[in-house]
Amino acid sequence: MLRALPPVILALLLAVLPLLATWTTVVLTLALAKGLAVLGIVVLLRAGQVSFGHALYFAASGYAAAFLAGSLGGGEVLVLLLAGLATSLLLGLAIGWFVVGYRYIFFAMLNLAFSMVLYSLLEKFFHITGGSDGLRVPRPTLLGMTLERAEFELGLFYLTLGLAVLAAFLVHRYLASPPGQALAALKTNETRLEYLGVSARAVFLGGYLISALLAGLGGTLQALVQGLVTPEMGYWVASGELVFIAILGGAGHVIGAFAGALVYEFVQIYAAAFAADVWQLILGTVLLLIILFASRGLVGMYQDLWRRGEGKEAAP
Numbered sequence: 001m002l003r004a005l006p007p008v009i010l011a012l013l014l015a016v017l018p019l020l021a022t023w024t025t026v027v028l029t030l031a032l033a034k035g036l037a038v039l040g041i042v043v044l045l046r047a048g049q050v051s052f053g054h055a056l057y058f059a060a061s062g063y064a065a066a067f068l069a070g071s072l073g074g075g076e077v078l079v080l081l082l083a084g085l086a087t088s089l090l091l092g093l094a095i096g097w098f099v100v101g102y103r104y105i106f107f108a109m110l111n112l113a114f115s116m117v118l119y120s121l122l123e124k125f126f127h128i129t130g131g132s133d134g135l136r137v138p139r140p141t142l143l144g145m146t147l148e149r150a151e152f153e154l155g156l157f158y159l160t161l162g163l164a165v166l167a168a169f170l171v172h173r174y175l176a177s178p179p180g181q182a183l184a185a186l187k188t189n190e191t192r193l194e195y196l197g198v199s200a201r202a203v204f205l206g207g208y209l210i211s212a213l214l215a216g217l218g219g220t221l222q223a224l225v226q227g228l229v230t231p232e233m234g235y236w237v238a239s240g241e242l243v244f245i246a247i248l249g250g251a252g253h254v255i256g257a258f259a260g261a262l263v264y265e266f267v268q269i270y271a272a273a274f275a276a277d278v279w280q281l282i283l284g285t286v287l288l289l290i291i292l293f294a295s296r297g298l299v300g301m302y303q304d305l306w307r308r309g310e311g312k313e314a315a316p
Helices: 002-020 024-046 055-072 077-099 104-124 149-176 178-188 190-195 200-226 236-249 254-274 279-293 297-314
Strands: none
Touching: 002 024, 002 149, 002 254, 024 055, 024 149, 024 178, 024 200, 024 236, 024 254, 055 077, 055 104, 055 200, 055 236, 077 104, 077 200, 104 236, 149 178, 149 200, 149 254, 178 190, 178 200, 190 200, 236 254, 254 279, 254 297
């Protein structure tokens, strides 16, 4: 029970923070949206695989929401979210059917190749996608209500927070379920899994689709809160960023996806605000120190501190 308290406390703190400091609303929403995409990477890491192209789903769903919102003159947030999820699901099925037959570097680079194809299309088809300038996303209604910017951002934050909590719970349950255990078996002994009569391809495709849906959900939410989508959302740097955050938070940990995203987003913003000329250097140095001195990520560092605290309490 005590180990479950930190995630609950974190969620409560996040829920209160925008009310105390309104400037954090957008930052937290962006971090949670990115955390959802990172959660998809965590699912793949459970199978011992990593994708350097998952920004494809992040960008594709964002553009799907932008196109739909533009055609509807704004639309409804929930409808746009469903459109983004449907886009990532269809793309995940089409691409996943092909890539799940490969492993390790081949799997990683094939995903990267597909994401760069999408990036090139978004850049070149200027009259449709807006090219490097991107597309503006008209502000939609939220639960049927037309809100001013500040109210919309706050409402979208709480919706994002609720979706993040729900996604974290469902992914945690999935990884602990038989399909999730079968996914982990791909990393340890795929051949034995086949001998048991379980299709490794089907198991991996299921995990891949979940990861694509999570990335798509995050991309749609980012498009809505920014009010803009650009090809950079699908660039290889964005995919690498998702993998980096997963490692920063603690590879394989559900909570680590969001902890890593929150730390990354705040360090990036503060570094850019107070040292505009060298913010990349500051960001890289801070994150490098965390990785060097916390090799198992932020969650691993917390677990080590927890064990030390328990040891001190148990000592006479």
